[in-house]
Amino acid sequence: MNISDVAKKTGLTRKAIRFYEEKGVVTPPVRSANGYRSYTQHHLDELNLLRQSRQVGFTLEECGELVQLMNNPARHSAEVKARTLQKAEEIAAHIEDLHAMRARLLALAADCPGDESAACPIIEHLAGCCHGVMEKPSGEK
Numbered sequence: 001m002n003i004s005d006v007a008k009k010t011g012l013t014r015k016a017i018r019f020y021e022e023k024g025v026v027t028p029p030v031r032s033a034n035g036y037r038s039y040t041q042h043h044l045d046e047l048n049l050l051r052q053s054r055q056v057g058f059t060l061e062e063c064g065e066l067v068q069l070m071n072n073p074a075r076h077s078a079e080v081k082a083r084t085l086q087k088a089e090e091i092a093a094h095i096e097d098l099h100a101m102r103a104r105l106l107a108l109a110a111d112c113p114g115d116e117s118a119a120c121p122i123i124e125h126l127a128g129c130c131h132g133v134m135e136k137p138s139g140e141k
Contacts, residue, residue, distance in 0.1 A: 001039040010047045020050055025064035027071070046070065057091050 003014050010017070020026045021037075026046045029037040046067050053063040062083070069075045111121045 003037055006039045012051055
């Protein structure tokens with residue numbers, strides 16, 4: 001298969017496929033005599049794993065590690081499961097951080113009159129003047 005075929009079958013762009021190759025996270029394709037890349041089903045499997053791993057939050061480095069595990073017949077599913085659960089915990093922590101950020105933004109917005117005045121408590125707070133450190137909204141740990 002050529003790169004266009006692979007792009008259609010994986011849902012990745014040709015640019016993304018080349019990027020993954022340059023970063024060494026997929027097995028390099030064989031080059032034909034004319035220099036074109038030639039892909040196999042194995043490349044499709046690696047690229048599909050990468051695409052879907054990225055969609056659930058794995059970093060490029062982590063995706064490369066998953067591809068290595070995929071290519072390792074001696075892998076243990078326990079290792080893959082542990083990595084997956086660790087990623088889920090990281091995402092949960094990030095969600096908590098986002099909720100705290102949202103609560104803080106809503107508190108800032110509640111303190112702002114939102115009128116035609118140039119005085120803006122949001123700017124003043126974010127710039128660190130006039131109010132010191134803002135207290136966390138009630139219910140936030």
